[in-house]
Amino acid sequence: MLEELKKEVYEANMLLPKYNLVTFTWGNVSAIDRESGLIVIKPSGVDYEIMKPEDMVVVDLDGNVVEGKYKPSSDTPTHVKLYNDFTEIGGVVHTHSRWATVFAQSGKSIKPYGTTQADYFYNEIPCTRDMTPEEIKSNYEYNTGGVIVDAFKDLNPTYVPAVLVKNHGPFTWGKDAMEAVHNAVVLEEVAMMALNTELLTNHTAKVMPTDLIEKHFKRKHGPNAYYGQN
Amino acid sequence: MLEELKKEVYEANMLLPKYNLVTFTWGNVSAIDRESGLIVIKPSGVDYEIMKPEDMVVVDLDGNVVEGKYKPSSDTPTHVKLYNDFTEIGGVVHTHSRWATVFAQSGKSIKPYGTTQADYFYNEIPCTRDMTPEEIKSNYEYNTGGVIVDAFKDLNPTYVPAVLVKNHGPFTWGKDAMEAVHNAVVLEEVAMMALNTELLTNHTAKVMPTDLIEKHFKRKHGPNAYYGQN
Amino acid sequence: MLEELKKEVYEANMLLPKYNLVTFTWGNVSAIDRESGLIVIKPSGVDYEIMKPEDMVVVDLDGNVVEGKYKPSSDTPTHVKLYNDFTEIGGVVHTHSRWATVFAQSGKSIKPYGTTQADYFYNEIPCTRDMTPEEIKSNYEYNTGGVIVDAFKDLNPTYVPAVLVKNHGPFTWGKDAMEAVHNAVVLEEVAMMALNTELLTNHTAKVMPTDLIEKHFKRKHGPNAYYGQN
Amino acid sequence: MLEELKKEVYEANMLLPKYNLVTFTWGNVSAIDRESGLIVIKPSGVDYEIMKPEDMVVVDLDGNVVEGKYKPSSDTPTHVKLYNDFTEIGGVVHTHSRWATVFAQSGKSIKPYGTTQADYFYNEIPCTRDMTPEEIKSNYEYNTGGVIVDAFKDLNPTYVPAVLVKNHGPFTWGKDAMEAVHNAVVLEEVAMMALNTELLTNHTAKVMPTDLIEKHFKRKHGPNAYYGQN
Incomplete structure (x- = not known):
């Protein structure tokens, strides 16, 4: 069942240690058909070193396991929530990548300071609100998806394909698993540079001009994109 | 004598350079039967590159060498003290890993800012008190174990499997040598992120909600754990 | 056409990932005959892993493509502008290397704090002014070259072979592509150390004595250079 | 002539890139018979990648070349000065290693914050005074050795085998070339941790107790050392 997609999701998961985004098993990638x-x-909790494509688990949009000899990632309900609410996305990644997690732990969004960010993110990358005690105590992972969706009330998730879950870490997404991983790598670069921009300016950094964000994002996205080959 | 355990301790020691936790011979792992x-x-002080399983040294709970052609690690009395007082632990690791050592040098505990920490540590990771001149001058290594035990007067060492020895560096432990090494890796990640959280917030970082610590720790530990396979 | 130069430019481009200056395809090197x-x-936007020497594109000093099956780098007009105005340079590099980009995002020049910088740069490394909305909206990449040239109104580009484009990232140059890459590596080292110098001194760092800059730059450059073999 | 020592110096030089202490050719090791x-x-200025043991240059204690097809390192007069004044040392290393150079650029000594430093350095690691314009303009490299010697007026160089040359970078030494390289690695670790200790404490870090420095240094050095095998 979905053998091609399992292979793709497996390969996308294997990119997380390659790009130095995870320690041990602290990360997961999914994709939807x-x-x-x-x-x-x-x-x-399966080691990357012994994981195989056929170990991937299939679940439906209610989060029920459809196929698989293993239990799915404990973060599965968060992924499910995102696929339900962000209907244009095809892949989701969760990591505890260091610099992005520092922003999550600080409860701070990543402000746009440079074109590296604007090439991929049309706005600042938001940090979610605190979860309530009730949200934490029951259906925690599903509610984690809920606070992400809340943070995108006025944001287009295809224009800002990442979020920081407060006191936790980043989720990213994309049209498929590979693009979601790509965005996780970009997010980590952007977070490292934003943090050091704030330190270098002694916490007085100014965001970049809106025109420049517009220019860079549209250079790579949408009908007038002219970056890369056709 | 204890050939299996020697092999395990040897392999656990060899993980320290692999995980970039030690420079030269600055680290040691032990386990108890x-x-x-x-x-x-x-x-x-034996180089990792030439060390072999049979070079491991066997000592008893009074710190006397029972078997071994080499002298045991100079930190042996600290390990011995921990095995005597923390009766549920099976392995101990000492390193000078960079970010954790920075907290030790600063005399600061690592406060819980995110779920990466709460997945493994139920409270903040404490820093020991200053040692007295007398504690430094005689039985220094044994007394190092003593200030660690002091720091856990009101803490359960199996719930907080790490400590920062002031002006020195971290010790971690676990049910066996491998788990102690695992916790040493986690500690270093957590320390890097906690330090940068404090810098990014200009030293105003707030600890995470207690409910969230509870949720994450219990997700991985205790009777209601649901992370990983059974 | 220019097969030797294509090979050299290809090889110079391949050094960018080797020296850890680029993520994905975020960088480009050119050279002029x-x-x-x-x-x-x-x-x-072609992956480094599949790129070949014959994929390099040839353009003239008006930016028109003369040969090539691919579109040239979207930053080509910036390179063209630099070759037109800085008539002594033979190679140009653009990256989003982390530490240099942090200075660009902060809108700060890199002040001379040490001989590592003075060995290669006779002055501080300038950051360009803000681009006007008009400069951003049309001919953006060419105008990026324009603000660079503006920043060198009173500076000799062969004495300061690097610039930080505000809210964007660094460009470096040299007598050929390889020297431009060399300078990109040096810039990244210098930026890392300058940033941490400012942090360590709590933003009170003092620039180095002019005599010392003079000594180190002239030790490596000009008629009285005595560093290296003849 | 001195073929064994050339081999040893060559191998010690090759350790600098291995330990990530140098970029390009920015470093040099010497030893004295x-x-x-x-x-x-x-x-x-010879690339590490093509350098061979027989390329090493022999000079005397006046700095005159005795044998060698290449010019010696431009820093040779500094090494010569150190061998003349620090009569117990057998090897010298100069690098621009990042964290140590940040202290040099900041004009700050490295204070003793932890046992990692005290295991190798009995005091703080000093930073030299500013050189006078005259010292810079003529016999610069020899005078660089002079300000180092000045910094050790009241310090024993075998007890503190490293120095930071202001606005430049570190020199380390030891009983032979290998020990000097070893100390260069330790210095870089210690500098990274000291800098982050100052940042984490918001520039209020306190030095460690003198008794603890005494204990750790003497554990590894002198007649009562008990670290390592005999």
Whole structure:
């Protein structure tokens, strides 16, 4: 079932240690087959070194396991929530990558200071609100998806394909698993540079001009994009 | 004698350079066989590149060498003290890993800012008190264990499997040598992120909600754990 | 056409990932054949892993493509502007290397704090002014070259072979592509150390004595240089 | 001539890139044969990748080249000055290693904050005074050795085997070339941790107790050392 997608999700998961985004098993990638409404996701707590494509778990949009010898990632309900609410996305990544997690732990969004960020993110990268005690105590992982969706009330998730979950870490997404991983790598670069920009300016950094964000984002995205080959 | 345990301790020691936790010979791992009360520990100042399983030294719970062609690690009395007082632990690691050592040098505990820490540590990771001149001058290494034990007067060492020895560096432990090394890796990640959280917030970082610590720690530990496979 | 130069530009581009100056395709190197007035540059958005020497694109000093199956780097007009105005340079590099980009995002020049910088840069490394909305909206990449040239109104580009484009990132240059890459590596080292010098001194760092800059720069450059072999 | 020592100096030089202490050719190691009073040193500006043991240059204690097809390192007069004044040392290393150079650029000594430093350095690691314009303009490299010697007026160089040359970078030494390289690695670790200790404490870090420095230094050095095998 969905063998091609399992292979892709497996390979996307294997990129997380390659890009130095995870320690041990602290990360997971999923992708959705929109036609069938089925999601393929990494099993929970299995070492990257022994994981195989056929170990990927298939769940439906209600979070029920459809196929798989392992339990799915404990973060599965968060992925499921995102696929339900962000209907244009095809892949989701969660990591505890260092610099992005520092922003999450600080409860701070990543402000746009440079074109590296604007090439991929049309706005600042938001940090979610505090979860309530009730949200933490029951259906925690699903509610984690909820606070992410809340943070995008006035934001287009395809224009800002990343979020920082407060006191936790980043989630990124994209049209498929590979693009979601790509965005996780970009986010980590952008977070490292934003943090050091704030330190170098002694916490007085100014955001970049809106025109420059517009220029760079549109250079790579949308009908008038002219970066790369056709 | 204890050949299996020697192999395990050897392999755990070899993970320290692999995980970039030590420079030269600045680190040591031990494990205890609770049945016989015998501890296997790395020899003192032997290069990782030439060390072999049979070079591990066996000492008893009074710190006397029982077997070994080399002198045991100079930190052996600290390990011995920990095995005597923390009766549930099976492995101990000492390193001078960079970010954790920075906290030790600063005399600061690592406050809980995010779920990466709460997944492994149920409270802040404490820093020991200053040692007295007398504690430094005689039985220094044993007394180092003593100030660690003091720091856990009101803490459960299996719930907080790490400590920062002031002006020195971290010790971690676990149910065996491998888990102690695992916790040493986690500690270093957590320290790097906590330090940068304090800098990014200009030293105004707030600790995470207690409910969130509870949720994450219990997700991985205790009877209601649901992370990973069974 | 210019096969030797294409090979050199290709190899110079491949050094960017080797020296950890780029993530994905975020960088480009070009070189000029001053006799023919033709520039060889990396194609836009092609992965380093599959790029070949023959994929390099040839453009003239008006920015028109003369040869190539791919579109040239989207930053080509910036390179073209630099070759037109800085008539002694033979190679140009653009990256988003982390530490240099942090200075660009902060809108700060890199002040001379040490001999590592003075060995290569006779003055501080300037940061460009803000671009006007008009400069951003049309001919953006060419105008990026324009603000660089503005920043060198009173500076000799062969004495300061690097610049920080505000809210963007660094450009470096040299007598050929390889020297431009060399300077990009040096710039990144210098930026890392300058930033941490400012942090360590709590933003009170003093620039080095002018005599010392003079000594180190002239030790390596000009008629009285005595560093290296003849 | 001195073929064994050339091999040793060559190998010590090759450790600098291995330990990530140098970029390009920014570093040099020498050693002295005290019997003949001859010094073996790296040639100036030769790539590590093509350098061979027989490329090492032999100079005497007046700095005159005795043997060698290449010019010696441009820093040779500094090494010569150190061998003349610090009569117990056998090897010298100069690098621009990042964290140590940040202290040099800041004009700050490295205060003793932890046992990692005290295991190797009995005091703080001093930063030299500013050089006078005259000292810079003529015999610069020899005078660089002079300000180092000045900094050790009241310090024993075998007890503190490193110095930071202001606005420049570190020199370290030891009983031979290998020990000097070892100390260069330790210095870089210690500098990284000291800098971050100052940042984490918001520039209020306190030095460690003198008793603890005494304990750790003497544990590894002198007649009562008990670290390592005999």
